[in-house]
Every structure is written in structure tokens, then in C-alpha cells.
Amino acid sequence: MYTAKKGTMYPVKRFVLELEQEKSVEAFLKLDAKIWTTFLKQQKGFVSKQIWRQDIAPRVLHIIVTWRSMEEWEQIMEREWEKTAAAFSKAFGNGYSLIEEHPAARSEERRVGKECRS
DSSP, rough: EEEEEEEEEEEEEEEEEEEGGGHHHHHHHHHIIIIIHHHHSSSSSSSEHHHEEETTTTEEEEEEEEEEEEHHHHOOHHHHHHHHHHHHHHOOOOOOEEEEOOOOHHHHHHHHHHHHHO
């Protein structure tokens, strides 16, 4: 999955989460900004992060993270992800579940994407 900004294609990682309670959405968003967004902004290649929410499904959050390259996304150490996830879980608890995860495009998809733009 890619997004285009000023004619450049960037890989996107998309997560869909469902919170157990609608009343916990604001707390989740605040902690997400404090913990996850802070972590992501420190990573080489991070471009942007958005969280989308629909009125018809207020407990469902679509998190869109854009990277400069797939290689930079993949260079983040697994233990750093785990450490950040543990900090978030400790602060928020387990009141949510991952419904979908769409990884940024694999190398072959990137190659095809470049050919399509040529």
C-alpha cells in the first residue's frame, strides 16, 4: 500500500484497532500520541501518522503510518517495538484488539509500483 505526496510514492503501514469501550477512545488517543507517535517520530524514515475514526463505528480506529522507504521501516529493531508496546500496554491496559494489519508493500510490490509510474 502506498500514498503519494508531491509526486513521490511512500509505503504505508495500516492498523485497524477496536477498543472495548467507546468512552476509552480519548484516553487511547492521548496515550497513543504520547507513547507511539513520540517513538515513531524518532525513527529514521518516518513521514507521518494519522488516525481515522468513523461515526458509524466510533470504537474502531484506523492508524495510518507513512514511511520514506520500506527499508527504513524494517530497520527498526524488534526489541524497540516490543519495549514501546509494553509501555503502551502498561499505561492503557488491554482494552483493545488488533482487527487488521496491512504491512507496507514488499520489495516486489515496490518494484511493480515503480514500473507502473514509469
